[in-house]
Amino acid sequence: TNRGDGVPDRWVSAAGVTCASAAVCDAANIVAARIHVLARSLEPTPGYTDSKAYQLGGTSMGPFNDGFKRHVFSTTVRLVNPAGRRDTP
Structure with missing residues (x-):
């Protein structure tokens, strides 16, 4: 729905998005994007083990x-x- 206030009404994951759905591909109605980056050091740290799970939007790594x-x-x-x-339709 379009409330006409410029605030996102819903979030859609970009994973596997195709233009088969007009609601997903309606670029004129996109008002925001969430960006997630998982950065990694260039060199490993001796004695350190990364045992954490990282949340990037709806995906866990x-x-x-x-x-x-x-x-x-x-x-x-x-x-x-x-x-x-x-304007609200």
């Missing part, structure tokens, strides 16, 4: 059980629509 340190960075980016705010 790990544990990796190796010597690399990792950190999750997440943000929400507002996508400004050139048409401006929508």
Whole structure:
């Protein structure tokens, strides 16, 4: 639904998205994107074992059980629509 306030009404995972669904591919109605990055150190740390599980949106990754340190960075980016705010249909 479009409330016309520019705030996301729902989040859709980009995993496996195809344009078979008009609701998913309606780019004119996309107002924000969530971005998740799992960063890893370049070199392993001696004596360290990464036994954590990392949450990236709806996906869990790990544990990796190796010597690399990792950190999750997440943000929400507002996508400004050139048409401006929508009226509620």
